[in-house]
Amino acid sequence: MANEVPLLQLEGVTKTFPNGLTALRGVNLEVSRGTVHGLLGANGAGKSTLIKILSGSLAATGGRIVWKGAAVEYSSPKAANDMGIATIHQHIPLVPTLSVLENVFLGEEGRWRRNTKIRQRFSELCERVGYWLEPDGLVSDLSIGQRQMVAILQALGTGAEMIVMDEPTASLAASEREVVYRIVRHLSRVEKKAIVFVSHFLDEVIALTDRVTILRDGQAVVDAQTRDLDESRIAEAIVGRQIVALEQATSRPVDAAAPVLLELKGLASRDKLEPISLSVRAGEVVGVAGLLGSGRSELLHAIFGADPDATGEVRVEGRLLRQSTASAVKAGLALVPEDRMAQGLVPGFEIWRNTTLPALDGVSRGGWLPDRMQEQQRGAEAIRRLSIKANSPDILVTELSGGNAQKVTIAKWLFSDVKVFLLDEPTAGIDIGAKTDILLLVRELAAAGKAVIVVSSEFEEILAVSSRVLVMRDGRCIAERLGHETSEHELILLSGGTSANSASTPHAAAQS
Amino acid sequence: KDITLGYVAAGMQYPFNVAAAKGFEAAAKAAGVKTIVLDAKTSVERQGNSVDDLIAQKVDGIAVLPIDAVVAQAWVDRAASHNIPIVAVATQVGDPQKHPVKDVYPKLTALVASDEVHAGYNAGQIAVTLLPKGRTANIAIVEGAPGYPTVWQTTQGFKEALDKAGIKYRIVASQPTDWTPEKGESVCQNMLTAHPDIDLFFNQADDMVIGCARAVRSAGSHAKLIGRGGSRLGINAIKVGDVDGTVCIQPGKMGQLAFKALYAAVTNPGGTKAQFVDVDTPQVTKASLAQCVPEW
Amino acid sequence: MMNLTTSTHSGPSHGGNGSSGGPTEGVTATTQTHATDWRRLLGLREMGVYYALILLVLVISGVTVYTGRPSYLSVANISNVLYQASLVAIIAVAMTVILITGNFDLSVASVAALSAAVVVGLADTVGFWPAALIAMLVSVLAGLLNGAIVQYLGINAFIVTLGTLTAIRGVVQIYTDGRSLSVDTPDALQAMRLFESGRLPIAVPLIVIGATLLLAGCYFLVRARRESRNVPVTSFGMLAAGVCCLALVGAGGMSLAMPKPVVYMAVFTLIVWFVLSMTNVGRRVYAVGGNPEAARLSGINVKRYKMAGFILCSAAAGFGGILFGSRLGAVNPTAMQGAELTVIASAILGGTSLFGGAGSVIKTLAGALLLFTLTNGFNILNLGANYQGVIEGTVVVTAAAIYTVGGTRRRKR
């Protein structure tokens, strides 16, 4: 009976933000039990906004929400939870100073703080999910991927009827993604729950969802059964134009004459990175494949001089670097960190201030008086060049959508003469249109004689741009392949398919 | 023409100051003179500012209870340079190290104060009557907050009295407080732990002595207690026998006399300058409670 | 951090889907975890303030012995230190809670003074107990005021409480008219003495508490072992505390008695500790401070919890004020001026984060004891007034250093 009535209906939901920006202009959505409902759209299309409205953390400015056939009014996350909607937000809100266990059961009623019942429920959850986290570990010690899993467990813990996931897989590696897929299937097929699933990965959308709604500029442009669609049509609907599918990097070998821009000798970091030596020539793109926690970010940080206990030497154009980010930037290194909000952007700054931060001298009169006009032109330039969805460079980065914020972190480095780019998950949370653009951008940079190191958990993406691929596992570089000689399959095997094996050496690292 | 006099207190949150100010105001009201009472809230620069404000308002005379003797010179000079008569209350002006209280800072119209050294001396004389004869007495001194001249002045006078009486004594401990009862209590507790055999506590203010009395009682010690001030609390403590003696300091009287001196200076400008108006500090014990009407 | 990665992977073995030959390696993982946990457990970061306190006590008693003064570690002196610390400690415990919720209260000293003034002012006319009640009400109102302004007008707690610090002190000024008040009616004084002075025999309760703590500790420990989790820090805390209690009784004998304020302090601290670390409310308090947004999204009424923080803090201050007033049956307008800094210092010495979400009342207690042990030591050693400032400052910084430098990874704690 209940299955006839859709679990949730949105009718003409609109949202206009205080700063006058309209994010949603009348969205209709229909979610029914036992189905996985994909919610797609370009960066800034309004997905997160819609989801915030569903979760009760934002109030819609118009339209109505129908829950189990009855129109409902709720304005607090608690109300949404009680009704039966659990949400996994894009910028994962957890309490860093509490343990994993307590974060998972944060909203828990009940009287006692430490009781065995909750521990049992935790391990039951983990069994249901087939993924295990140390319950007493502090969340502040988890890597971004692990935090994502905590958020998922949290949502499951509430036992809601509808679970909304905003880009749950954006910062996960292949193995964790598998876990998430398993969870989603289990929830929808077995437990007959309704799932709203936001993602920028079309393959997983095709594989997982029964039905998709595609937003563009705050309007639903497509609402159809997944089986009636295919990747290219979806992609087209999302971006509103044809997408050139990126073929594998053309196997043009980097000419041996090209100067070596970056050279590592025995670069290492206690417990995090085994000694690694590497040299990258101008025009070369080196991809770094690996699982979550395999030390790729550590590698980039060590190169960039951002890891205080790193040892070994880093040379740029033969000149030895002091271990400081300042000298790294001066020497022409650029790092796009993996956690955009925590590491990439200054929240109080507008787009333009963030954009010019690393290269202030370039826009300054006499090298010390920044020229606001030039800076804002730069901001505008960045918006145009990476097609960031913002109608003026004066918008605060905190008001940007996830993907657009990510673009700003990349744009920061495009305006000074950077020689070596270090990109850590540059396309995390970026829509496919922009993704191809960014991959193209990487190629252009290479073509323009820069050296690029790309860390990514999406191996086909690595393959698409890299002329060389390193595979890392447990902080060690275990293999090196030429881009055109290897395959996604091989990379997955090399990086140690299942996470279990990869766990064996952190101990070693710890004991040593 | 009607006269307006300014009064700058050191900190009106201290009963002593309040009493002095009230004494001044009362006298002024009696003489039908307008007063402006300002509060420096224990900050010397605020006190300076207040004096400036008074000068700016062209008052006819200024009385000030200086927070700091040395620092006060600056604005005494300033007032004098605008030839506004200025009277210091309770605290001398000019470095107490170099000048005894009696020789008054020349630019002052008058100084109305008690001689702290003499107050200490009186306390010492009370002590003499209380101390055990025949053996060296163990004495502990509960000081006020560091940085106040009173601290060493009273101690000096106290010792003088003992020496003069030829008492054999040892200062076994001498520790600072922040002029508060609770600190007095804890300091005395700790001193008694270190020296259970203390014969007498000299507290440099009544506030400390009442705290100290608690400590002595609860430690079951028989040490005698002497305070300084003659505040209501102190006198009560003597009345009920918690404290053995104190010296009586009368801020109200000071304020009153300060007004007299200032008013005189305003009404006949040719009057004496730099006169010292001494306010005596009678000894108070249970026997001689009548000596002291608590004013604060 | 290692334990995290490892346990992540040792998961499947627990998770049941033995897709990967987990078990064996799961075991190694757990042993691993223990090893690391042990290190952290007794590491400076966790235990720092205790170490600092112990160190200080050792130094002082060393010097006293050396200079041939009566033993410093006598029960009498210990109870002195506890007594001297009690007032600040009570407020500091509440301050810890408000700091955990991510707020700040500078006005405690003024509130305490106000409540003291009210008690002393009214005791003569309405009697002590009604006066005390009124004082508590007034304090709670002050807390409501602070909280309401901060939470509902959304003004920075620092500036608000700085304002109320001045304002409430001003009210005291008006109420006392700048004079010091005192209680005269004998029976009011009697009641005050009943409430504040004198000692309570605590041998029996101490034994009971100590025993329960020991048992509870062991229980948790065993359970943890059974479920082969890594041992919970608190269980050790319980054991240690239990031992301390019994040791104290051992030293003081069955006739051991403590001043009433000390007992109040102990009881209050225990209650707050229990609520914070044992009940759901406690967890929410931490959540509210650690990440208000997350707390809000998981349906916690953030505003209410933060308000509660303010109210608790002012209530504790009010209680402190009543103790203060009863101590001498008198109060002057400057009562407790500047005490707020000592209070906050204790909390922060106890490792409470100024950014909320982290803190432990027991450590705060240790922090307060640290500060008062110091002054107590000064007096006992009869140290020159001039040098006390320098030494105190240095000790404070050093104590903070001891556990901050202990480990730099957990900045936020």
Next chain:
Amino acid sequence: MMNLTTSTHSGPSHGGNGSSGGPTEGVTATTQTHATDWRRLLGLREMGVYYALILLVLVISGVTVYTGRPSYLSVANISNVLYQASLVAIIAVAMTVILITGNFDLSVASVAALSAAVVVGLADTVGFWPAALIAMLVSVLAGLLNGAIVQYLGINAFIVTLGTLTAIRGVVQIYTDGRSLSVDTPDALQAMRLFESGRLPIAVPLIVIGATLLLAGCYFLVRARRESRNVPVTSFGMLAAGVCCLALVGAGGMSLAMPKPVVYMAVFTLIVWFVLSMTNVGRRVYAVGGNPEAARLSGINVKRYKMAGFILCSAAAGFGGILFGSRLGAVNPTAMQGAELTVIASAILGGTSLFGGAGSVIKTLAGALLLFTLTNGFNILNLGANYQGVIEGTVVVTAAAIYTVGGTRRRKR
């Protein structure tokens, strides 16, 4: 490659927007942003503290007029208020910088006292200027100490500076041996007077500055208009400031003169303002406070900037101390005790965030003036000492409320 990118998407994507009525929406949106900007520009949040100050001045002068006292807004009284505020204001400006970098300094008052003690203590023997130099060195050292402990040991700035607050005050105790120091040699006193007392004619400089500000403001404005972007807030600030300067000259006439400390304050504030809002360094300072990690990963030497904050703060305190010492030719061991709270209050009243990344020295100045206008007003109105506390506290909270409640967007600014 530029062309390549543009051609790959900018074109098509525009088409894409167009298909969903993008352009129109873009326009409306931009106009909206203009509108909102205007509102924000003059809104309470941006201008709050100025409004509060103006309001207060109006009230006080209203009352003075009503009670028939000498006009409150006389140039003489204004210069009085400025003079009284100058010392705290100078330190508060530096405090703003350190707050922007996300740190905190409670030790300023002690440092000032130390520097004052050094100057007064040495002036007799080595002469004023060398003594002043030494005092500055000492202060900078204090700053280095604070900064080093906080940055390199990573201890919480609050507890560290609370410790140094006590310790440095202790050093003053020792140095002065608990007694007040004073300068006796006439030429030292002479030099001090030369440095601190007396007034400087400021009509001409004011006119110059005012004019330049006006011009600069107009220039920016016009340029903004020409490029049809929404107008920069600062340009209005400049215009307003320019007008004020000229108005002051108009009121005081060409013979207008101000006490030297006021001039020092003005110059210092102007310099810091210029550096913060006009130069790279300033931008980086804000970045360092706003998100240290992001700043670090953008190649900014975070540690150095934070250190610099501490040093600047202590240096300013030292300078303030020298002024203090010279003002009175004497210093007492308790000099400026508690001034740190006034300093911090000024900064926070000026809307400086305690979490770093936001703040403006001009507003801090306004904050300081607010506080001193208040006390000055009390004195002028001869308000009973009892009521001052309550009023002061209330005004502080209200002032903070005025701009916090103004708008809740841009919390962090």
